[in-house]
Amino acid sequence: MQTNISKPQVLVDPAHDRAVGVSFRRAGRDYDVLASKEVIVSAGVVESPKLLMLSGIGPADELRRLGLSTCLKGATESKRTKLFDDDAQWTSSPSNFALTSNYALTSSQIHVSKDLPGVGKNMRSHVGAGGIYFTTSQPVGMSLFRDLTIRSLASYAFRGGGQLNSPGGLEGIAFISSNYSTDPTWPDVEILFGSTHIASDGGLVYRRLLNLTEEVWETYRDLRWRDGFMMLPFPTRPKSRGQIRLRSANPEEDPEIIGNYFKHPEDMQITVDAIKFLMKIAETPAMKEVGAELYAHTLPGCEQHTRFSDAYWECHTRHFTYLHWHDSSTCQMGPEYNPETVVDSRLRVHGINSLRVADASIMPEIVSGDTQAACIMIGEKAASMIKEDHQLLTARSRLLRI
């Protein structure tokens, strides 16, 4: 385990299209660590494609755009010898390699080992509308004054229970099918229900987390400390596609995250329909019993629209976009003949031997719910497949599989 490293790269043997290890810098020294079996990239939706691209695996056009030299398969011998101090070693078996720093590339170089146009593309993200809050006449929401007591603190400290055990006031999740859903048994909208709102804490924390401007916060001032709740709707299978793109060949530079949220009109239509569904929820007898009412205000920037019309809600969503940090598919799984895909069904990178990706980036389609559990499953499945491929399964696990 090496922590506090910089400039990570996957080392690719261009003669054999094979990942042979990783290089990185630590405490001012460059290291190459050679893999005895294979290299597994598991750095998440942003960093995994970045790492692949910095290692020369990605859209060749993009990498060339950064002014990078290329060493595609079929490049001449002389080109390769220019890249590495001792080319002969690359043709020998990686297991014969000793630790060496001969192969470290400088930060301004990337040599394209594999043209994989899908790396960094096709990002799916769960984004929807925020800023839609409801007040209640009954004290049913979470309130800092009411809920932060000696008793609730003790209950949380000693039993891990009570109101403070609530995950950020998130009390419920609904899955519904929009008019655009092709299969009513496979909902395409998720609604998070929270028993707090932007001003439940009087503006102390939550509004700062959301980075609300003073102008927008002003319109929520009347909500301060009041009882209420929020509902956050978002399409679970968005059609818009984002992208992770290198800004330069410098590994220290963060990549561009191009969200393209709501670029596909259907994503917005589904969100607007879902917002209108929230209004119906607020009108149900159960909600009326607690005196639920929409906190009606006009979001700055949307004054030109008739309040609560479709156009208004679209404007509201574009101004108060709520990211759920569920991103996926920047190294998506699929058959090699599809240029948009990056890994096969065993998570192996197309065209590069001994290299796998195992994280949310491999999802061929974003899951229709929160992503964490699926990521754990991807890790578990990856571990099983790696053991299987290297005949590392124990007798017990083989038996369990039967």
Ligand SMILES: Cc1cc2nc3c(=O)[nH]c(=O)nc-3n(C[C@H](O)[C@H](O)[C@H](O)COP(=O)(O)OP(=O)(O)OC[C@H]3O[C@@H](n4cnc5c(N)ncnc54)[C@H](O)[C@@H]3O)c2cc1C
């Ligand atoms: C604020 C927030 C709230 C969320 N809430 C929920 C929720 O309530 N429910 C839910 O289901 N999901 C939630 N998610 C989404 C969920 O956390 C992610 O989908 C999931 O963690 C992704 O798993 P992963 O393995 O792909 O990547 P990650 O969990 O991001 O793991 C990647 C790891 O790689 C490390 N790494 C990156 N680059 C390098 C490098 N160069 N060298 C070494 N290590 C590196 C990172 O530090 C990180 O630890 C939330 C996400 C965020 C950000």
